[in-house]
Amino acid sequence: MSRFQPVDPDFAARIRDSFARQGAMSHLGAQMMRVEPGEVEIELAYRPEVTQQHGFFHGGVTGAIADTAGGYAAFTLIAADATMLTVEYKINLIAPADGETLIAIGRVVKPGRTLTICEIEVAAVKGGVTTICARGMQTLIRLEGRPDRPAG
Amino acid sequence: MSRFQPVDPDFAARIRDSFARQGAMSHLGAQMMRVEPGEVEIELAYRPEVTQQHGFFHGGVTGAIADTAGGYAAFTLIAADATMLTVEYKINLIAPADGETLIAIGRVVKPGRTLTICEIEVAAVKGGVTTICARGMQTLIRLEGRPDRPAG
Amino acid sequence: MSRFQPVDPDFAARIRDSFARQGAMSHLGAQMMRVEPGEVEIELAYRPEVTQQHGFFHGGVTGAIADTAGGYAAFTLIAADATMLTVEYKINLIAPADGETLIAIGRVVKPGRTLTICEIEVAAVKGGVTTICARGMQTLIRLEGRPDRPAG
Amino acid sequence: MSRFQPVDPDFAARIRDSFARQGAMSHLGAQMMRVEPGEVEIELAYRPEVTQQHGFFHGGVTGAIADTAGGYAAFTLIAADATMLTVEYKINLIAPADGETLIAIGRVVKPGRTLTICEIEVAAVKGGVTTICARGMQTLIRLEGRPDRPAG
DSSP states (O other), X not given: OOSOOOSSTTHHHHHHHHHHTOXXXXXXXXXXXXXXXXXXXXXXXXXXXXXXXXXXXXXXXXXXXXXXXXHHHHHTTSOTTOEEEXXXXXXXXXXXXXXXXXXXXXXXXXXXXXXXXXXXEEEEEETTEEEEEEXXXXXXXXXXXXXXXXXX | OOSOOOSSTTHHXXXXXXXXXXXXXXXXXXXXXXXXXXXEEEEEEOOGGGBOTTSSBOHHHHHHHHHHHHXXXXXXXXXXXXXXXXXXXXXXXXXXXXXXXXXXXXXXXEOOSSEEEEEEEEEEEETTEXXXXXXXXXXXXXXXXXXXXXXX | OOSOOOSSTTHXXXXXXXXXXXXXXXXXXXXXXXXXXXXXXXXXXOOXXXXXXXXXXXXXXXXXXXXXXXHHHHHTTSOTTOEEEEEEEEEEEOSOOOSSEEEEEEEEXXXXXXXXXXXXXXXXXXXXXXXXXXXXXXEEEEETTOOSSOOO | OOSOXXXXXXXXXXXXXXXHTOHHHHHHTEEEXXXXXXXXXXXXXXXXXXXXXXXXXXXXXXXXXXXXXXXXXXXTTSOTTOEEEEEEEEEEEOSXXXXXXEEEEEXXXXXXXXXXXXXXXXXXXXTTEEEXXXXXXXXXXXXXXXXXXXXX
């Protein structure tokens, strides 16, 4: 059971729809897995298009899916007519992102009327072994009365 | 004139070669522009493949090119047989990344034997107007005797 | 000339008064020096009461005066009936804080209706030589209609 | 049981001795409570000497005891002839630090040969109710062959 109670019962559909409109995530090949109140999981399969120069997952890509997982974790707890923007994020790359799959999990630490704080964690799965490769924190701001849609 | 003196006179060629091997950067369409001692500039043209759900540049992509610019800025100051890894980065998204082009600049603040600190800044250019959209800091670690090449 | 225009012409007096009510700052011996629109400087003289175990200025104290300098830099730009709270700060300790005096400067990078972003820098002065010993970033939130006073 | 195995069996005595030499911590009134492998707890009683202008615990003081708790958590896992320095820390102040006591806990997330990553958490206790008021992350560097003593 989640310790958070979502305001919008249809939060999961709303979030999956928003994620599908993120051109960058589909271009990288990221997939949204679990969507629960206050927690979202994103997966990214290994391929040369997501690597840095040593052949591991790129640290910036690791940060990008972590930012997205945290952003949508915060998004699960807001009303249908609001949107959520990242204010800042900080991520420590604590082990090489080496594996077949990268799994980013965003978790709400403190939801707020204006600001929400999330923790973000990324693990690399290699041959069935899961290793945490990044940990971070993220601050988000809620914009009310601004549906999560492109302008125009 | 730069206030830093590179150890490897061929640093620019080495860095452009390393950047070319970053599958993620070419997949996103990022291009390396200026490479100077302690400062590197990366450009990213707008297209749907780099956006978030409102149609702006994705915050995670903004962070990814900033991380890369800072990483290579640090890279300009090390010996040819060493490599540089990001320890952590923190980025504030201070304005919508709205424009035709995103320009990320990484600058070394403090080079060190083991750790190097960079500041990272990203600007969006729209109709000729440049707006700073992100600011951050980054810590990197130098690994000596480990050339910047994939293993094997 | 500052690039910022303060809303409250009496901002400097208001800020010096607020700083004087910070028990922690006077207990540490910190003094407010320059107060300009978007920029504030705080000084701390060396004494055993502000050290870590090696006899340098304590990193947490360095962070505390940096947080305070940044907070009041943001404070210079708000109305008289508002207050400012730190959302988060991140600081890199880039050299030993070794000297007779520590000087922390907070500068507004991006003022905002809700959030303000500052950069913070701390220098140690030793025998007339100034060395940057810390650099960081800070996010602050403005609370309107809440004067900067203790409740009750 | 801790998931970490200390290298130095006398780590707790060594850490309590080091903490006792931190002039800033005793001046603020901070006390070292639990010292376990990879985890350290520091307590600070409320008094006017540790406050900000609204009468709550000062955010910079909150950060200072969190930095100290994390630093000593990392310190528990190193050899007797080494020392540990903070590279950087980032802290989110997520609720007012309002109470009779502040409790900072530092926990090692990833110990390393050169760098160690900690998470830091601070809670305020008011009338028996404990509220998390800050969360952060910290990066530390180990210096070998440099005992934790003032030079000279």
